[in-house]
Amino acid sequence: MTTPPTWPHTPVVRPKDRKQRIESAATQAFALRGYHQVSMSDVAASVGISAPALYRHFANKYDLFKHTAFGIVDAVETATDDAAESAAVTSAPPAEQSAALIGATLESLIKCRGTGEIIRWESRYLEPADRASVDQRLAKVYGRFSTVLKELRPNLRSEDAALQSRAAFAVLASVSMHRTSISSAAADYLRAAAQRAFDAELPEVESYVAPAATGIPSTAKREQIVARSIELFFARGYNLVSIEEIGGAVGITASGVYRHFESKSGILAAACSRAAEYLGQVTREVFAAVDSHEDALDGLIDAYVEAQLAHHRLLQVYIAESTNLGDDERERLIALQRDHVEEWAGLLRAVKPQFSASEARCVAHAGFHVVDSLGRVLAWQDTPSNRTRVAHMLRAVLDV
Structure with a gap:
């Protein structure tokens, strides 16, 4: 019952x-x-x-x-x-x-x-x-x-309006890209930075004829695999690219790819390590060439914009795809990314002592997102004029 x-x-x-x-x-x-x-x-x-x-x-x-x-x-x-x-x-x-x-x-x-x-x-x-x-x-x-x-x-010229309106929005949208706390002072600075993006006077666009491409691809299969994978990951996203496609792009079979890398995530790890090393080298070279924090920040602005436009596929993959790495490799690269932010934040605090550590991080993130957004608006066209104009907008946002 x-x-x-x-x-x-x-x-x-x-x-x-x-x-x-x-x-x-x-x-x-x-x-x-x-x-x-x-x-x-x-x-x-x-x-x-x-x-x-x-x-x-x-x-x-x-x-x-x-x-x-x-x-x-x-x-x-x-x-x-x-x-x-x-x-x-x-x-x-x-x-x-x-x-x-x-x-x-x-x-x-x-x-x-x-x-x-x-x-x-x-x-x-x-x-x-x-x-x-x-x-x-x-x-x-x-x-x-x-x-x-x-x-x-x-x-305002239409070319300037396109860049400046997106830069203003990018300053504000940067807060959704990180988890650093936003103080009232940081919020005030970001509002002012967005307004400076509206108010900036950009240099005129200069005509430019790209020189004929030079150079030959590496003959090493491992290098070819990394290079073509970066292009595929950038174009379609890591998760939509197969080992078979990577092999096909290099002219080898999937098993041929596995002779050089244990897994697809191993290829991604190699690409991300390359990007981290490149950004670190760029920063070290800027610091070694100057005698003041102000000059270092000025040089780093130009170097960062140049890096993003000249090597956008590599750096976009580095930022976008690190979540697809194994735990240990992901933690290592996240630590390197944080170190890069801290390098900028420390320099900003040296130039602008009124910033707290968290406020300087917020401002650094705003600057990074402006460069990223403007690169997209410009379809990542790496010309002297684009480098100058993006760097000018970055200086306006950072107020330097």
Whole structure:
């Protein structure tokens, strides 16, 4: 005979905000580890629920990933829409429109701390229609900045307006790319830096004819494998490139690739190590050639912009794909990336003693993101004029 339940029975009460908690946990996981490295079980465990309970809210991992990406864009799109509508209602002068847009955007992005990598890198794994939707909505946000800039400076050249509006947004968006604390002083500096991006006077674009390409590829298969892998990882993302494709690009079989590397992640580790060594060498050379912190910062700005434009595939892979490395290699490279940030932060504090350590890190990240964003706007075209103009914008943002 079945024993009847004891009454009164207390039902299990599910938190009303469970779906929001799931989305928050998934957003942090995807940002930290990348879409392909996170499972539904990982997300469920972080929220303290079972995998079946998670599937009651989201059909699959892709459905959850799409919600996280759209949620980040929602936040900044809503903020810029509200700022624009408020300006229209009050007929605010351009300077007030600019301040309101910058302030609202920064406030929304501070709430997205550490999640911007999803849009910056992982959004390439969205399905084409979803990726197009994200791109269209971001274009609308960029358009808000362009509109305000045109109100402020109606005679600004179109080439300058394209760079300056994106630089202003990049300063603010940088807070979503890292987890350094944002003090009120740092927030004030970032708002002022975005406004300086609007106000900058850029050098004119100079005509340039690229010289004929020179040089021959290495004959060493290991070097060829690394070089072609960097191109493939940059173009499509590490997780969508197979060993067979890498071998085909070099003219060997997959087994031929394995004679040089134990795994695909070993190829990535070699590429990332190369990037870290290159950035370290660039920094050391700048420091060795100057006699003051001011000159060091000035030289490092030019050297960093040159590095990003001349070797963008290598450096973008280094930044974007480290989550796909093994634990030990990933920790080593993350430590090197942190050291690079600290080098810039220390130099900024030497030049601007009013900065705290965390404020200097925030400013350094803002500078890095400006260069990255402008490189994308310029399609990574490495010309003397582009180097000069991007470096000029970086100096404006850093106020040096």
